[in-house]
Amino acid sequence: xxxxxxxxxxxxxxxxxxxxxxxxxxxxxxxxxxxxxxxxxxxxxxxxxxxxxxxxxxxxxxxxxxxxxxxxxxxxxxxxxxxxxxxxxxxxxxxxxxxxxxxxxxxxxxxxxxxxxxxxxxxxxxxxxxxxxxxxxxxxxxxxxxxxxxxxxxxxxxxxxxxxxxxxxxxxxxxxxxxxxxxxx
Numbered sequence: 001x002x003x004x005x006x007x008x009x010x011x012x013x014x015x016x017x018x019x020x021x022x023x024x025x026x027x028x029x030x031x032x033x034x035x036x037x038x039x040x041x042x043x044x045x046x047x048x049x050x051x052x053x054x055x056x057x058x059x060x061x062x063x064x065x066x067x068x069x070x071x072x073x074x075x076x077x078x079x080x081x082x083x084x085x086x087x088x089x090x091x092x093x094x095x096x097x098x099x100x101x102x103x104x105x106x107x108x109x110x111x112x113x114x115x116x117x118x119x120x121x122x123x124x125x126x127x128x129x130x131x132x133x134x135x136x137x138x139x140x141x142x143x144x145x146x147x148x149x150x151x152x153x154x155x156x157x158x159x160x161x162x163x164x165x166x167x168x169x170x171x172x173x174x175x176x177x178x179x180x181x182x183x184x185x
Contacts, residue, residue: 004068012059023052026069028112030076037080041108047083051076124174132167139164
């Protein structure tokens, strides 16, 4: 059972934090998926809200025959199809408004991709030796200078430079094993 399914079960048992967890975990991906149906980020956001609302009010049964994510996306697809069916005669959006929609859609997609890269880097970072993890974390995520990192790790400047160099090489190697180019990050 994946995390979404356990969160949904908690929600059904009366724990409202379960639905909060589901929204947090699946909102962005669901919106990107729904954009492929409705071609409008604002409508996709509304449909995602409708999908989560349907989950909260109707409380459909999750059988576990598929992943929770695919089940949730199927509900979202049904909401989008219903929307398209009811709004098929609606007037087209003026061309001036389309530029704003496309810009927002692109920004959302870029933010989602950045978040996915962060997740991958954190996953790969955990595979590195502890000293490598610490020096990379302090330098890049906490944005400490080499001087500050030296103090935090109780090392000298030369050790920090060498450690940072070896840690970046190890990170690069692990990212390449995962199929990503280091330069993409």
